[in-house]
Amino acid sequence: MGSPTNKTTLYPKSHILAASGIAAALSFFLLVIPSTDVEAHKTFIPLDLSNPEAQQVTALNEKVTSLLGAKVITPLKDGDFDTLAQIARNHNHHGDFIDHLRVTNQEPPPLTSTAGNHAASHSEPADSSDQWTSVTVESGNTLSTLFNQVGIPNSTMYSVLNSSKEAKRFTRLRVGQILEFQLDADGDLLALRSKLSDLETIQISRDNDGFVFNKEQLEPEVRNRYAEGQINSSLFLAAQQADMPHSLTMQMANIFGYDIDFARQIRQGDSFEVLFEEKHLNDKRVGTGNILAARFTNRGREYTAVRYVDRQGQASYYRADGTSMRRAFIRTPVEFARISSRFNPNRRHPILNTIRAHNGVDYAAPTGTPIMATGDGRITHLGRKGGYGNTIVIRHGNQYQTLYAHLNGYARGLSNGSHVTQGQVIGYVGMTGLATGPHLHYEFLVNGRHVDPLRVDLPVADPVPANERERFMAQSKQVMASLDQHRTIQLAMLEQ
Numbered sequence: 222m223g224s225p226t227n228k229t230t231l232y233p234k235s236h237i238l239a240a241s242g243i244a245a246a247l248s249f250f251l252l253v254i255p256s257t258d259v260e261a262h263k264t265f266i267p268l269d270l271s272n273p274e275a276q277q278v279t280a281l282n283e284k285v286t287s288l289l290g291a292k293v294i295t296p297l298k299d300g301d302f303d304t305l306a307q308i309a310r311n312h313n314h315h316g317d318f319i320d321h322l323r324v325t326n327q328e329p330p331p332l333t334s335t336a337g338n339h340a341a342s343h344s345e346p347a348d349s350s351d352q353w354t355s356v357t358v359e360s361g362n363t364l365s366t367l368f369n370q371v372g373i374p375n376s377t378m379y380s381v382l383n384s385s386k387e388a389k390r391f392t393r394l395r396v397g398q399i400l401e402f403q404l405d406a407d408g409d410l411l412a413l414r415s416k417l418s419d420l421e422t423i424q425i426s427r428d429n430d431g432f433v434f435n436k437e438q439l440e441p442e443v444r445n446r447y448a449e450g451q452i453n454s455s456l457f458l459a460a461q462q463a464d465m466p467h468s469l470t471m472q473m474a475n476i477f478g479y480d481i482d483f484a485r486q487i488r489q490g491d492s493f494e495v496l497f498e499e500k501h502l503n504d505k506r507v508g509t510g511n512i513l514a515a516r517f518t519n520r521g522r523e524y525t526a527v528r529y530v531d532r533q534g535q536a537s538y539y540r541a542d543g544t545s546m547r548r549a550f551i552r553t554p555v556e557f558a559r560i561s562s563r564f565n566p567n568r569r570h571p572i573l574n575t576i577r578a579h580n581g582v583d584y585a586a587p588t589g590t591p592i593m594a595t596g597d598g599r600i601t602h603l604g605r606k607g608g609y610g611n612t613i614v615i616r617h618g619n620q621y622q623t624l625y626a627h628l629n630g631y632a633r634g635l636s637n638g639s640h641v642t643q644g645q646v647i648g649y650v651g652m653t654g655l656a657t658g659p660h661l662h663y664e665f666l667v668n669g670r671h672v673d674p675l676r677v678d679l680p681v682a683d684p685v686p687a688n689e690r691e692r693f694m695a696q697s698k699q700v701m702a703s704l705d706q707h708r709t710i711q712l713a714m715l716e717q
Protein backbone atom coordinates (compact mmCIF):
# COMPACT_ATOMS: atom_id res chain seq x y z
CA MET A 222 0.00 0.00 0.00
CA GLY A 223 1.33 3.47 -0.88
CA SER A 224 1.35 6.40 1.46
CA PRO A 225 -2.20 7.54 2.00
CA THR A 226 -1.94 11.13 0.86
CA ASN A 227 -4.93 13.05 -0.39
CA LYS A 228 -3.80 12.74 -3.97
CA THR A 229 -3.57 9.00 -4.00
CA THR A 230 -6.94 8.57 -2.40
CA LEU A 231 -8.65 11.09 -4.64
CA TYR A 232 -7.32 9.97 -7.94
CA PRO A 233 -9.05 6.64 -8.38
CA LYS A 234 -12.37 8.15 -7.42
CA SER A 235 -12.21 10.94 -9.98
CA HIS A 236 -10.86 8.55 -12.54
CA ILE A 237 -13.77 6.26 -11.99
CA LEU A 238 -16.17 9.14 -12.20
CA ALA A 239 -14.79 10.27 -15.53
CA ALA A 240 -14.73 6.81 -17.03
CA SER A 241 -18.21 5.90 -16.01
CA GLY A 242 -19.47 9.35 -16.84
CA ILE A 243 -18.35 8.89 -20.41
CA ALA A 244 -20.12 5.58 -20.67
CA ALA A 245 -23.29 7.03 -19.27
CA ALA A 246 -23.10 10.14 -21.40
CA LEU A 247 -22.57 7.94 -24.44
CA SER A 248 -25.55 5.86 -23.62
CA PHE A 249 -27.59 8.97 -23.08
CA PHE A 250 -26.50 10.32 -26.41
CA LEU A 251 -27.65 7.15 -28.08
CA LEU A 252 -30.81 7.32 -26.11
CA VAL A 253 -31.96 10.68 -27.32
CA ILE A 254 -30.82 10.66 -30.90
CA PRO A 255 -32.09 8.07 -33.33
CA SER A 256 -29.41 6.88 -35.69
CA THR A 257 -31.06 8.52 -38.69
CA ASP A 258 -31.01 12.01 -37.34
CA VAL A 259 -27.92 13.17 -35.55
CA GLU A 260 -27.94 16.68 -34.25
CA ALA A 261 -25.57 18.68 -32.17
CA HIS A 262 -26.73 19.74 -28.75
CA LYS A 263 -24.99 22.23 -26.63
CA THR A 264 -23.44 21.00 -23.47
CA PHE A 265 -23.75 22.51 -20.11
CA ILE A 266 -22.58 20.70 -17.06
CA PRO A 267 -22.69 22.68 -13.83
CA LEU A 268 -19.18 23.02 -12.57
CA ASP A 269 -18.31 22.88 -8.97
CA LEU A 270 -14.85 24.27 -9.15
CA SER A 271 -14.03 23.87 -5.53
CA ASN A 272 -14.34 20.21 -6.21
CA PRO A 273 -11.58 18.15 -7.78
CA GLU A 274 -14.22 16.16 -9.63
CA ALA A 275 -15.14 19.23 -11.60
CA GLN A 276 -11.99 18.99 -13.67
CA GLN A 277 -12.84 15.40 -14.39
CA VAL A 278 -16.23 16.47 -15.61
CA THR A 279 -14.65 18.97 -17.96
CA ALA A 280 -12.36 16.24 -19.18
CA LEU A 281 -15.29 13.93 -19.59
CA ASN A 282 -17.10 16.52 -21.60
CA GLU A 283 -14.16 17.04 -23.90
CA LYS A 284 -13.74 13.32 -24.31
CA VAL A 285 -17.37 12.82 -25.21
CA THR A 286 -17.16 15.72 -27.61
CA SER A 287 -14.17 14.28 -29.37
CA LEU A 288 -15.67 10.81 -29.50
CA LEU A 289 -18.98 11.90 -30.92
CA GLY A 290 -18.13 15.04 -32.79
CA ALA A 291 -20.95 16.79 -31.03
CA LYS A 292 -21.63 18.07 -27.62
CA VAL A 293 -24.09 16.42 -25.36
CA ILE A 294 -26.92 17.02 -23.04
CA THR A 295 -28.66 19.88 -21.36
CA PRO A 296 -28.05 20.81 -17.73
CA LEU A 297 -27.45 17.76 -15.65
CA LYS A 298 -29.43 17.81 -12.49
CA ASP A 299 -29.14 15.93 -9.33
CA GLY A 300 -30.47 12.47 -10.02
CA ASP A 301 -29.75 12.46 -13.74
CA PHE A 302 -26.58 10.57 -13.30
CA ASP A 303 -28.26 7.86 -11.34
CA THR A 304 -30.83 7.61 -14.06
CA LEU A 305 -28.19 7.58 -16.76
CA ALA A 306 -26.49 4.80 -14.96
CA GLN A 307 -29.69 2.86 -14.71
CA ILE A 308 -30.27 3.27 -18.42
CA ALA A 309 -26.75 2.23 -19.21
CA ARG A 310 -27.35 -0.82 -17.08
CA ASN A 311 -30.68 -1.69 -18.65
CA HIS A 312 -29.48 -1.27 -22.18
CA ASN A 313 -26.25 -3.02 -21.95
CA HIS A 314 -27.03 -6.57 -22.77
CA HIS A 315 -23.69 -7.74 -21.55
CA GLY A 316 -24.24 -5.70 -18.52
CA ASP A 317 -21.16 -3.59 -17.95
CA PHE A 318 -22.52 -2.04 -14.87
CA ILE A 319 -22.28 1.65 -14.31
CA ASP A 320 -23.68 3.68 -11.49
CA HIS A 321 -23.14 6.35 -8.88
CA LEU A 322 -22.16 9.04 -11.25
CA ARG A 323 -22.72 12.20 -9.40
CA VAL A 324 -21.02 15.30 -10.67
CA THR A 325 -22.23 17.52 -7.94
CA ASN A 326 -25.09 16.82 -5.67
CA GLN A 327 -26.45 20.28 -6.03
CA GLU A 328 -28.94 21.43 -8.58
CA PRO A 329 -27.86 24.14 -10.96
CA PRO A 330 -29.46 27.50 -10.28
CA PRO A 331 -33.26 27.28 -10.60
CA LEU A 332 -35.10 25.80 -13.53
CA THR A 333 -33.58 26.16 -16.94
CA SER A 334 -36.42 24.71 -18.94
CA THR A 335 -37.54 28.11 -20.03
CA ALA A 336 -35.13 30.81 -21.06
CA GLY A 337 -35.50 34.01 -19.12
CA ASN A 338 -35.92 33.05 -15.53
CA HIS A 339 -32.37 31.75 -15.60
CA ALA A 340 -30.79 35.16 -15.75
CA ALA A 341 -33.27 36.59 -13.32
CA SER A 342 -32.34 34.12 -10.65
CA HIS A 343 -28.77 35.38 -10.58
CA SER A 344 -29.49 39.02 -9.99
CA GLU A 345 -32.25 38.44 -7.51
CA PRO A 346 -31.47 40.54 -4.44
CA ALA A 347 -31.71 38.54 -1.23
CA ASP A 348 -32.50 41.13 1.36
CA SER A 349 -32.28 44.85 1.01
CA SER A 350 -30.87 45.21 4.53
CA ASP A 351 -27.56 47.02 4.04
CA GLN A 352 -25.85 44.78 6.56
CA TRP A 353 -25.91 41.94 4.09
CA THR A 354 -23.17 41.68 1.50
CA SER A 355 -23.73 39.40 -1.47
CA VAL A 356 -20.95 37.63 -3.27
CA THR A 357 -21.45 35.55 -6.39
CA VAL A 358 -19.25 32.51 -6.78
CA GLU A 359 -17.04 32.68 -9.83
CA SER A 360 -14.91 30.11 -11.49
CA GLY A 361 -11.81 29.43 -9.40
CA ASN A 362 -13.24 30.81 -6.15
CA THR A 363 -12.86 28.95 -2.91
CA LEU A 364 -14.69 29.69 0.30
CA SER A 365 -11.52 31.24 1.59
CA THR A 366 -11.24 33.74 -1.29
CA LEU A 367 -14.88 34.69 -0.82
CA PHE A 368 -14.40 35.29 2.90
CA ASN A 369 -11.36 37.39 2.14
CA GLN A 370 -13.37 39.36 -0.42
CA VAL A 371 -15.66 40.62 2.32
CA GLY A 372 -12.77 41.10 4.74
CA ILE A 373 -13.31 38.16 7.05
CA PRO A 374 -10.21 36.31 8.23
CA ASN A 375 -9.66 32.61 7.60
CA SER A 376 -9.79 31.93 11.32
CA THR A 377 -13.50 32.89 11.28
CA MET A 378 -14.07 30.69 8.28
CA TYR A 379 -12.55 27.76 10.16
CA SER A 380 -14.74 28.31 13.18
CA VAL A 381 -17.76 28.45 10.87
CA LEU A 382 -16.76 25.20 9.17
CA ASN A 383 -15.88 23.46 12.40
CA SER A 384 -19.09 24.47 14.13
CA SER A 385 -21.04 21.50 12.74
CA LYS A 386 -20.95 18.82 10.13
CA GLU A 387 -23.66 20.53 8.11
CA ALA A 388 -21.74 23.82 8.08
CA LYS A 389 -19.31 22.16 5.69
CA ARG A 390 -22.02 22.37 3.04
CA PHE A 391 -20.79 25.92 2.51
CA THR A 392 -17.63 24.50 0.99
CA ARG A 393 -19.55 22.87 -1.85
CA LEU A 394 -19.67 25.88 -4.11
CA ARG A 395 -20.86 26.16 -7.65
CA VAL A 396 -20.42 28.96 -10.11
CA GLY A 397 -23.27 31.43 -9.90
CA GLN A 398 -24.16 30.56 -6.33
CA ILE A 399 -24.73 33.57 -4.11
CA LEU A 400 -23.31 33.81 -0.60
CA GLU A 401 -24.67 36.49 1.65
CA PHE A 402 -22.62 37.73 4.57
CA GLN A 403 -24.04 39.72 7.45
CA LEU A 404 -21.41 41.77 9.26
CA ASP A 405 -21.59 43.85 12.40
CA ALA A 406 -20.26 47.39 12.71
CA ASP A 407 -16.75 46.07 13.36
CA GLY A 408 -16.90 43.94 10.23
CA ASP A 409 -17.18 40.69 12.17
CA LEU A 410 -19.31 37.94 10.77
CA LEU A 411 -22.83 37.68 12.23
CA ALA A 412 -24.35 35.33 9.70
CA LEU A 413 -23.80 33.67 6.37
CA ARG A 414 -26.51 32.28 4.16
CA SER A 415 -26.99 30.85 0.70
CA LYS A 416 -30.00 29.77 -1.31
CA LEU A 417 -29.16 26.36 -2.73
CA SER A 418 -32.35 25.90 -4.68
CA ASP A 419 -35.87 27.25 -4.81
CA LEU A 420 -36.64 25.02 -1.90
CA GLU A 421 -33.55 25.16 0.26
CA THR A 422 -31.58 27.93 1.97
CA ILE A 423 -28.77 27.21 4.41
CA GLN A 424 -27.58 29.63 7.04
CA ILE A 425 -24.99 29.89 9.75
CA SER A 426 -25.44 32.47 12.54
CA ARG A 427 -23.26 33.65 15.37
CA ASP A 428 -24.22 32.24 18.72
CA ASN A 429 -22.75 33.14 22.11
CA ASP A 430 -19.70 30.97 21.79
CA GLY A 431 -19.69 29.98 18.15
CA PHE A 432 -21.91 29.47 15.14
CA VAL A 433 -25.13 27.54 14.67
CA PHE A 434 -26.34 26.02 11.46
CA ASN A 435 -29.89 26.01 10.26
CA LYS A 436 -31.67 25.53 7.00
CA GLU A 437 -34.95 26.55 5.53
CA GLN A 438 -36.64 23.83 3.56
CA LEU A 439 -39.81 24.82 1.76
CA GLU A 440 -42.45 22.18 1.07
CA PRO A 441 -43.62 22.40 -2.50
CA GLU A 442 -47.18 21.77 -3.55
CA VAL A 443 -47.41 18.59 -5.62
CA ARG A 444 -49.73 18.61 -8.62
CA ASN A 445 -50.36 15.98 -11.24
CA ARG A 446 -49.60 16.87 -14.81
CA TYR A 447 -50.06 15.14 -18.12
CA ALA A 448 -47.77 15.34 -21.12
CA GLU A 449 -47.68 13.55 -24.42
CA GLY A 450 -45.53 13.59 -27.47
CA GLN A 451 -44.76 12.04 -30.77
CA ILE A 452 -41.23 11.38 -31.86
CA ASN A 453 -40.18 12.96 -35.11
CA SER A 454 -36.47 13.28 -34.69
CA SER A 455 -35.60 12.32 -31.13
CA LEU A 456 -37.17 11.44 -27.85
CA PHE A 457 -35.33 14.35 -26.35
CA LEU A 458 -36.87 16.89 -28.71
CA ALA A 459 -40.35 15.40 -28.47
CA ALA A 460 -40.16 15.58 -24.69
CA GLN A 461 -38.88 19.12 -24.83
CA GLN A 462 -41.78 20.12 -27.06
CA ALA A 463 -44.13 18.59 -24.50
CA ASP A 464 -42.49 20.85 -21.89
CA MET A 465 -41.17 17.88 -19.97
CA PRO A 466 -38.15 18.53 -17.78
CA HIS A 467 -35.07 16.61 -18.77
CA SER A 468 -35.07 14.55 -15.59
CA LEU A 469 -38.59 13.36 -16.35
CA THR A 470 -37.59 12.17 -19.81
CA MET A 471 -34.76 10.25 -18.21
CA GLN A 472 -37.12 8.78 -15.66
CA MET A 473 -39.49 7.63 -18.39
CA ALA A 474 -36.69 6.08 -20.43
CA ASN A 475 -35.49 4.37 -17.31
CA ILE A 476 -38.89 2.90 -16.48
CA PHE A 477 -39.28 1.40 -19.95
CA GLY A 478 -35.60 0.53 -20.15
CA TYR A 479 -36.02 -3.22 -19.77
CA ASP A 480 -38.60 -3.38 -22.60
CA ILE A 481 -37.48 -0.77 -25.07
CA ASP A 482 -33.98 -0.38 -26.39
CA PHE A 483 -33.82 3.40 -26.51
CA ALA A 484 -30.45 3.29 -28.21
CA ARG A 485 -31.56 1.37 -31.27
CA GLN A 486 -35.29 0.87 -31.39
CA ILE A 487 -36.78 4.34 -31.30
CA ARG A 488 -38.53 5.17 -34.56
CA GLN A 489 -40.26 8.16 -36.06
CA GLY A 490 -43.91 7.94 -35.09
CA ASP A 491 -43.25 6.41 -31.68
CA SER A 492 -45.29 8.19 -29.04
CA PHE A 493 -45.68 8.53 -25.31
CA GLU A 494 -48.15 9.73 -22.71
CA VAL A 495 -47.16 10.37 -19.17
CA LEU A 496 -48.91 11.37 -15.98
CA PHE A 497 -46.51 12.73 -13.40
CA GLU A 498 -46.11 14.81 -10.26
CA GLU A 499 -44.89 18.33 -10.55
CA LYS A 500 -43.67 20.42 -7.63
CA HIS A 501 -44.79 24.00 -7.40
CA LEU A 502 -43.94 26.84 -5.12
CA ASN A 503 -46.10 29.95 -5.40
CA ASP A 504 -47.20 28.90 -8.88
CA LYS A 505 -43.66 28.46 -10.04
CA ARG A 506 -42.51 25.04 -11.16
CA VAL A 507 -39.62 24.01 -8.94
CA GLY A 508 -39.20 20.35 -9.69
CA THR A 509 -40.57 17.05 -10.83
CA GLY A 510 -41.76 14.16 -8.73
CA ASN A 511 -42.65 10.63 -9.73
CA ILE A 512 -44.13 9.34 -12.91
CA LEU A 513 -47.50 7.89 -11.88
CA ALA A 514 -48.40 6.19 -15.13
CA ALA A 515 -47.06 6.13 -18.65
CA ARG A 516 -47.66 4.60 -22.01
CA PHE A 517 -45.01 4.26 -24.67
CA THR A 518 -45.79 3.10 -28.19
CA ASN A 519 -42.68 1.77 -29.85
CA ARG A 520 -42.93 0.56 -33.46
CA GLY A 521 -46.64 -0.01 -33.08
CA ARG A 522 -46.36 -1.91 -29.84
CA GLU A 523 -47.78 -0.40 -26.69
CA TYR A 524 -46.03 -0.60 -23.32
CA THR A 525 -47.58 0.59 -20.08
CA ALA A 526 -46.21 1.48 -16.67
CA VAL A 527 -48.01 2.12 -13.40
CA ARG A 528 -46.33 3.22 -10.21
CA TYR A 529 -47.54 1.24 -7.25
CA VAL A 530 -46.74 1.75 -3.59
CA ASP A 531 -47.44 -1.49 -1.74
CA ARG A 532 -48.77 -1.81 1.80
CA GLN A 533 -45.20 -1.81 3.14
CA GLY A 534 -44.57 1.49 1.41
CA GLN A 535 -42.31 0.04 -1.31
CA ALA A 536 -42.75 1.71 -4.70
CA SER A 537 -42.33 -0.22 -7.96
CA TYR A 538 -43.41 0.07 -11.54
CA TYR A 539 -45.55 -2.63 -13.07
CA ARG A 540 -47.26 -3.00 -16.39
CA ALA A 541 -50.92 -2.02 -16.25
CA ASP A 542 -51.85 -5.71 -16.00
CA GLY A 543 -49.67 -6.17 -12.91
CA THR A 544 -46.76 -8.01 -14.51
CA SER A 545 -43.27 -6.80 -13.72
CA MET A 546 -41.32 -4.34 -15.84
CA ARG A 547 -37.94 -5.32 -14.58
CA ARG A 548 -35.73 -8.34 -14.60
CA ALA A 549 -35.15 -10.38 -11.50
CA PHE A 550 -31.38 -9.91 -11.84
CA ILE A 551 -28.95 -7.27 -12.93
CA ARG A 552 -26.19 -8.68 -15.07
CA THR A 553 -23.15 -7.52 -13.16
CA PRO A 554 -22.55 -7.24 -9.43
CA VAL A 555 -19.70 -4.69 -9.55
CA GLU A 556 -19.31 -1.35 -11.25
CA PHE A 557 -16.26 -0.15 -13.07
CA ALA A 558 -14.83 -3.63 -13.21
CA ARG A 559 -12.97 -5.37 -15.97
CA ILE A 560 -13.74 -9.00 -16.72
CA SER A 561 -10.47 -10.79 -16.02
CA SER A 562 -11.66 -14.35 -16.51
CA ARG A 563 -14.76 -15.77 -18.13
CA PHE A 564 -16.91 -18.79 -17.47
CA ASN A 565 -14.96 -21.75 -18.81
CA PRO A 566 -15.49 -25.43 -18.01
CA ASN A 567 -11.91 -26.29 -19.15
CA ARG A 568 -9.76 -23.62 -17.62
CA ARG A 569 -6.26 -24.15 -16.25
CA HIS A 570 -6.31 -22.80 -12.72
CA PRO A 571 -3.77 -19.96 -12.31
CA ILE A 572 -2.59 -21.07 -8.87
CA LEU A 573 -3.21 -24.80 -8.81
CA ASN A 574 -2.02 -25.14 -12.45
CA THR A 575 -4.44 -27.93 -13.16
CA ILE A 576 -7.45 -28.11 -15.47
CA ARG A 577 -10.29 -26.95 -13.36
CA ALA A 578 -13.60 -25.59 -14.50
CA HIS A 579 -14.02 -21.89 -13.98
CA ASN A 580 -17.60 -21.85 -12.82
CA GLY A 581 -18.06 -18.12 -12.81
CA VAL A 582 -16.84 -14.77 -14.05
CA ASP A 583 -13.99 -12.84 -12.48
CA TYR A 584 -14.20 -9.07 -12.24
CA ALA A 585 -10.91 -7.37 -11.48
CA ALA A 586 -11.50 -4.30 -9.34
CA PRO A 587 -9.64 -2.46 -6.59
CA THR A 588 -9.89 -3.86 -3.09
CA GLY A 589 -12.88 -2.32 -1.37
CA THR A 590 -15.02 -1.86 -4.49
CA PRO A 591 -18.66 -2.42 -3.44
CA ILE A 592 -20.35 -5.62 -4.56
CA MET A 593 -24.10 -5.66 -5.12
CA ALA A 594 -26.63 -8.45 -4.82
CA THR A 595 -27.76 -9.05 -8.40
CA GLY A 596 -31.27 -10.00 -7.32
CA ASP A 597 -33.60 -10.02 -4.33
CA GLY A 598 -33.04 -12.98 -2.08
CA ARG A 599 -31.87 -14.44 1.20
CA ILE A 600 -28.28 -15.02 2.27
CA THR A 601 -27.67 -18.73 2.78
CA HIS A 602 -23.92 -18.53 3.42
CA LEU A 603 -21.78 -15.72 4.76
CA GLY A 604 -18.26 -16.61 5.79
CA ARG A 605 -15.14 -18.54 4.80
CA LYS A 606 -15.54 -21.13 2.08
CA GLY A 607 -12.20 -22.86 1.34
CA GLY A 608 -10.38 -21.45 -1.69
CA TYR A 609 -13.21 -19.00 -2.22
CA GLY A 610 -12.15 -17.10 0.88
CA ASN A 611 -14.82 -14.84 2.32
CA THR A 612 -17.96 -15.74 0.44
CA ILE A 613 -21.63 -14.83 0.25
CA VAL A 614 -24.21 -17.13 -1.30
CA ILE A 615 -27.70 -15.80 -1.97
CA ARG A 616 -30.75 -17.91 -2.72
CA HIS A 617 -33.30 -16.23 -4.99
CA GLY A 618 -36.51 -18.23 -4.82
CA ASN A 619 -36.35 -21.94 -5.53
CA GLN A 620 -34.45 -21.94 -8.78
CA TYR A 621 -31.62 -19.45 -8.54
CA GLN A 622 -28.50 -18.94 -6.47
CA THR A 623 -25.65 -16.46 -6.82
CA LEU A 624 -22.22 -16.64 -5.20
CA TYR A 625 -19.72 -13.86 -4.52
CA ALA A 626 -16.18 -14.91 -3.54
CA HIS A 627 -12.77 -13.57 -2.37
CA LEU A 628 -14.45 -10.68 -0.50
CA ASN A 629 -12.38 -8.32 1.54
CA GLY A 630 -15.33 -7.82 3.88
CA TYR A 631 -19.09 -7.90 4.23
CA ALA A 632 -21.54 -5.02 4.32
CA ARG A 633 -22.41 -4.09 7.87
CA GLY A 634 -25.45 -5.70 9.39
CA LEU A 635 -25.59 -8.73 7.10
CA SER A 636 -25.57 -12.29 8.35
CA ASN A 637 -26.73 -15.70 7.38
CA GLY A 638 -30.47 -15.46 6.70
CA SER A 639 -30.50 -11.73 5.92
CA HIS A 640 -32.86 -10.62 3.20
CA VAL A 641 -31.19 -8.54 0.46
CA THR A 642 -32.59 -6.60 -2.48
CA GLN A 643 -31.35 -6.14 -6.01
CA GLY A 644 -28.53 -3.60 -6.12
CA GLN A 645 -27.93 -3.66 -2.37
CA VAL A 646 -24.26 -3.56 -1.38
CA ILE A 647 -23.44 -6.85 0.31
CA GLY A 648 -19.65 -6.77 0.50
CA TYR A 649 -16.38 -5.50 -0.90
CA VAL A 650 -13.88 -6.81 -3.42
CA GLY A 651 -10.80 -8.45 -1.95
CA MET A 652 -8.43 -11.36 -2.52
CA THR A 653 -9.16 -13.75 0.31
CA GLY A 654 -8.81 -17.46 -0.43
CA LEU A 655 -7.00 -18.57 -3.59
CA ALA A 656 -6.63 -15.36 -5.55
CA THR A 657 -3.68 -13.75 -7.34
CA GLY A 658 -5.08 -10.24 -7.06
CA PRO A 659 -8.18 -8.38 -5.90
CA HIS A 660 -11.22 -9.51 -7.86
CA LEU A 661 -14.76 -10.72 -7.46
CA HIS A 662 -15.50 -14.29 -8.48
CA TYR A 663 -19.21 -14.41 -9.33
CA GLU A 664 -21.26 -17.54 -9.96
CA PHE A 665 -24.83 -17.98 -11.15
CA LEU A 666 -26.64 -21.26 -10.52
CA VAL A 667 -29.94 -22.42 -12.03
CA ASN A 668 -31.43 -25.44 -10.28
CA GLY A 669 -28.05 -26.12 -8.72
CA ARG A 670 -26.16 -26.08 -12.04
CA HIS A 671 -23.55 -23.48 -12.92
CA VAL A 672 -24.36 -21.32 -15.92
CA ASP A 673 -22.46 -18.48 -17.57
CA PRO A 674 -23.52 -15.33 -15.70
CA LEU A 675 -22.89 -13.28 -18.82
CA ARG A 676 -25.15 -15.35 -21.06
CA VAL A 677 -27.93 -16.66 -18.87
CA ASP A 678 -31.40 -15.45 -19.84
CA LEU A 679 -32.36 -13.25 -16.93
CA PRO A 680 -35.87 -14.02 -15.74
CA VAL A 681 -38.54 -11.36 -15.45
CA ALA A 682 -39.15 -10.20 -11.89
CA ASP A 683 -42.24 -11.24 -9.97
CA PRO A 684 -45.62 -9.66 -10.73
CA VAL A 685 -47.66 -7.77 -8.13
CA PRO A 686 -48.02 -10.21 -5.21
CA ALA A 687 -51.35 -12.01 -4.97
CA ASN A 688 -52.35 -10.29 -1.76
CA GLU A 689 -51.80 -6.84 -3.31
CA ARG A 690 -53.30 -7.61 -6.69
CA GLU A 691 -56.81 -6.40 -6.13
CA ARG A 692 -55.62 -3.11 -4.70
CA PHE A 693 -53.13 -2.70 -7.54
CA MET A 694 -55.70 -3.40 -10.27
CA ALA A 695 -58.09 -0.83 -8.84
CA GLN A 696 -55.37 1.82 -8.89
CA SER A 697 -54.07 0.76 -12.27
CA LYS A 698 -57.50 1.01 -13.92
CA GLN A 699 -58.02 4.42 -12.43
CA VAL A 700 -54.69 5.84 -13.47
CA MET A 701 -54.84 4.36 -16.98
CA ALA A 702 -58.35 5.78 -17.38
CA SER A 703 -56.93 9.13 -16.36
CA LEU A 704 -54.30 8.83 -19.12
CA ASP A 705 -57.02 8.05 -21.66
CA GLN A 706 -59.09 10.97 -20.49
CA HIS A 707 -56.20 13.39 -20.86
CA ARG A 708 -55.47 12.03 -24.30
CA THR A 709 -59.06 12.58 -25.38
CA ILE A 710 -59.03 16.14 -24.12
CA GLN A 711 -55.74 16.79 -25.89
CA LEU A 712 -57.16 15.38 -29.14
CA ALA A 713 -60.30 17.46 -28.83
CA MET A 714 -58.21 20.57 -28.37
CA LEU A 715 -56.20 19.78 -31.48
CA GLU A 716 -59.34 19.36 -33.56
CA GLN A 717 -60.74 22.76 -32.65
Ligand SMILES: [Zn+2]
Binds near residue numbers: 581583663
Ligand atom coordinates in the same frame (compact mmCIF):
# COMPACT_ATOMS: atom_id res chain seq x y z
ZN1 LIG B 1 -13.05 -16.92 -10.59
